[in-house]
Amino acid sequence: MNPFVDAIFDPALFATLLRVMTPLLLAALGVMISDRAGVLNIGMEGMMLVGALTGVLVSAWSGSAWFGLFGAIAVCGAIGCLFAVVVNNLGAHLIITGIALNVAAAAGTTLGLFFATGDKGMSGALKSGVLPNVKLPGIDAIPVLGTILSGHHILTYVALIAVPLVSMMMARTPFGLHIRAVGVDPKSAATAGIPVARVQMTALALSGICGGLAGAYLSMGYVSWFAQDMTAGRGFIAIAIEVMGMGTAWGALAASVVIAIAETLAITMQSLGLPNELMQMIPYVVPIVVLTFWSSRKLRLAKLAA
Amino acid sequence: MKRELLTGLVQLAVTVAVVVVVVLLILVPFALSQAEPMAVLSGFLLGPFSSLRHVGNIAEVATPIVLTGLAATVIFRSGLFNLGMEGSFFLGGLSATAAALLLPLPDFAAPLLAVTAGAVVGSLACVIPGYLRLRYDAPEMVTSLVLNYAILFAGVFVLNYFLRDPAAGALLSYKLPADARLERLLAGTRLNSGAIIAVVACIAGGIWLYRTRSGLNLRIIGLSRGFSDHLGLPFTRLVMSAQLAGGLIAGMAGAIEVLGLYPRFSWTQLPGLGWTGIIVAILARENPFLIIPAALFLGYLQVGADFLSRGIGIPVEVAGVVTAAIMLAMTATAIFQHPSLLRLIRNLRQKEALAP
Numbered sequence: 014m015n016p017f018v019d020a021i022f023d024p025a026l027f028a029t030l031l032r033v034m035t036p037l038l039l040a041a042l043g044v045m046i047s048d049r050a051g052v053l054n055i056g057m058e059g060m061m062l063v064g065a066l067t068g069v070l071v072s073a074w075s076g077s078a079w080f081g082l083f084g085a086i087a088v089c090g091a092i093g094c095l096f097a098v099v100v101n102n103l104g105a106h107l108i109i110t111g112i113a114l115n116v117a118a119a120a121g122t123t124l125g126l127f128f129a130t131g132d133k134g135m136s137g138a139l140k141s142g143v144l145p146n147v148k149l150p151g152i153d154a155i156p157v158l159g160t161i162l163s164g165h166h167i168l169t170y171v172a173l174i175a176v177p178l179v180s181m182m183m184a185r186t187p188f189g190l191h192i193r194a195v196g197v198d199p200k201s202a203a204t205a206g207i208p209v210a211r212v213q214m215t216a217l218a219l220s221g222i223c224g225g226l227a228g229a230y231l232s233m234g235y236v237s238w239f240a241q242d243m244t245a246g247r248g249f250i251a252i253a254i255e256v257m258g259m260g261t262a263w264g265a266l267a268a269s270v271v272i273a274i275a276e277t278l279a280i281t282m283q284s285l286g287l288p289n290e291l292m293q294m295i296p297y298v299v300p301i302v303v304l305t306f307w308s309s310r311k312l313r314l315a316k317l318a319a
Numbered sequence: 320m321k322r323e324l325l326t327g328l329v330q331l332a333v334t335v336a337v338v339v340v341v342v343l344l345i346l347v348p349f350a351l352s353q354a355e356p357m358a359v360l361s362g363f364l365l366g367p368f369s370s371l372r373h374v375g376n377i378a379e380v381a382t383p384i385v386l387t388g389l390a391a392t393v394i395f396r397s398g399l400f401n402l403g404m405e406g407s408f409f410l411g412g413l414s415a416t417a418a419a420l421l422l423p424l425p426d427f428a429a430p431l432l433a434v435t436a437g438a439v440v441g442s443l444a445c446v447i448p449g450y451l452r453l454r455y456d457a458p459e460m461v462t463s464l465v466l467n468y469a470i471l472f473a474g475v476f477v478l479n480y481f482l483r484d485p486a487a488g489a490l491l492s493y494k495l496p497a498d499a500r501l502e503r504l505l506a507g508t509r510l511n512s513g514a515i516i517a518v519v520a521c522i523a524g525g526i527w528l529y530r531t532r533s534g535l536n537l538r539i540i541g542l543s544r545g546f547s548d549h550l551g552l553p554f555t556r557l558v559m560s561a562q563l564a565g566g567l568i569a570g571m572a573g574a575i576e577v578l579g580l581y582p583r584f585s586w587t588q589l590p591g592l593g594w595t596g597i598i599v600a601i602l603a604r605e606n607p608f609l610i611i612p613a614a615l616f617l618g619y620l621q622v623g624a625d626f627l628s629r630g631i632g633i634p635v636e637v638a639g640v641v642t643a644a645i646m647l648a649m650t651a652t653a654i655f656q657h658p659s660l661l662r663l664i665r666n667l668r669q670k671e672a673l674a675p
Contacts, residue, residue: 112646
């Protein structure tokens with residue numbers, strides 16, 4: 014077989030794809046839930062940072078990576094609730110609140126890291142846990158398929174399972190209906206007796222939980238430490254993925270696969286000696302191109318219909 | 320005239336009160352958690368005024384955010400939520416460095432030409448999302464957010480492959496030629512002639528926005544697209560020129576920052592001053608005349624945090640947390656459009672109207 018085909022069927026490449034996709038998918042699902050409830054969570058980047066730091070700190074203190082994970086989920090879920098209170102009860106501007114969350118998280122996680130370790134840059138001194146990889150029983154034993162499907166990080170599986178779950182929640186449950194109704198028109202939803210503020214708060218809490226999972230994956234799976242600004246704009250890519258996925262869970266999965274392929278190619282091409290920085294640009298340029306293409310198509314169709 | 324002044328004063332008083340409360344709400348518990356609470360509080364709040372040099376530092380820190388704040392104001396006034404200021408700032412600094420190092424600039428005009436190059440190239444980060452929005456209806460907020468990072472990596476590439484000084488050890492550019500650097504105004508600080516440009520730009524921006532026809536048109540478009548269409552205003556052209564103006568200002572800010580402060584270009588992360596510009600614009604209520612005090616206040620917080628970090632070893636990021644909280648409080652309609660405040664303002668106006 015030629016080397017290109019070999020590379021595609023190389024399980025290591027597929028594993029890289031899943032590795033880079035996991036945080037993006039989790040974060041994009043979180044952004045999606047908030048967006049559909051009409052409270053787009055621009056603060057996802059900040060939530061991921063907080064989740065990553067909380068995971069490391071709690072797991073180092075408790076000695077268990079699982080406590081770290083739950084800590085990250087709890088703290089980010091609480092931030093989601095706070096976000097909702099600030100937007101709905103204080104009446105602050107939605108986007109500004111998200112930006113403020115990002116600014117506060119970038120500064121706050123640096124402070125937190127400093128007070129925990131005395132170092133501003135990295136948590137290398139802390140002995141923090143790592144969440145395990147999972148071997149799927151049964152599938153693991155199948156020759157080729159087993160190495161491709163089994164043995165990935167537990168949060169990778171969580172992310173993949175979350176896609177149908179979130180999709181079902183949005184489409185088939187009363188709560189999902191409430192979210193969508195609130196997102197389309199909060200006033201009509203309120204007239205119909207839906208508690209708008211509570212639905213938005215729950216949506217933002219769920220969004221925060223997704224952000225916490227994504228952050229915990231970064232610091233307890235992708236790598237095993239926390240570094241200043243380690244999210245590197247992934248929260249913003251997640252927003253782009255959500256828009257590319259047109260607000261559905263399956264769309265978010267498809268879009269995050271596209272971005273993850275771009276990023277995997279970038280990582281592979283780096284090893285071929287192409288300039289690292291230019292390759293790093295790719296996952297940030299792809300959303301711009303795709304969004305422009307789709308928006309222009311929608312515009313053209315709207316013009317044809319008119 | 321007088322009633323305008325009075326209501327303005329009421330709003331200013333509320334703003335100042337909110338800011339003071341927010342700062343104290345964050346600083347006091349933080350200080351109490353430290354070994355010497357009073358030292359932390361007095362260092363942060365009074366340290367910046369302890370010497371002329373520190374006051375100069377405030378102005379030095381305020382210079383770039385006056386300009387990015389002005390850029391954010393012009394762009395937000397057009398009604399687009401374009402967040403490309405951060406990318407423009409970075410690109411402006413990089414391009415000014417590239418121009419100063421690679422182009423044969425005549426000595427006497429080197430700073431001017433380098434700043435111009437920075438502004439023009441830097442404006443791309445704001446112009447591209449704006450253009451994609453107006454031409455293809457692509458959401459400008461999302462595209463500008465990711466474009467900032469694309470620009471960052473492109474910039475690090477240029478730095479690494481074209482501007483890098485192999486003798487410098489770390490990832491730094493060659494030394495900027497002395498002719499291209501901006502003049503220092505106050506000995507012992509890095510306050511430079513960029514501060515003068517920033518002040519002039521703000522006043523010019525304020526006059527443009529409030530005293531000229533195109534400024535009025537822009538404000539109308541930002542407030543109501545429908546009304547502006549009824550008036551027959553050229554929507555695309557005006558909004559696009561606002562993105563261009565904002566991008567040019569933010570790019571210029573980056574160029575001034577690099578040429579004014581640093582011997583070499585060294586950014587390998589987004590410097591974050593574009594975001595701070597958004598905070599400045601919000602604090603100033605998107606009024607160019609108020610940008611200078613708003614930026615000076617944020618500069619004061621920053622210098623206070625620097626003071627703490629040098630004196631007690633607490634990281635400067637304290638300022639970031641305080642600024643984010645101020646940002647939230649400033650947009651809180653529960654405070655600024657509280658019925659009792661609105662009633663007070665209305666009563667003031669009526670009293671004024673009843674008086675002969």
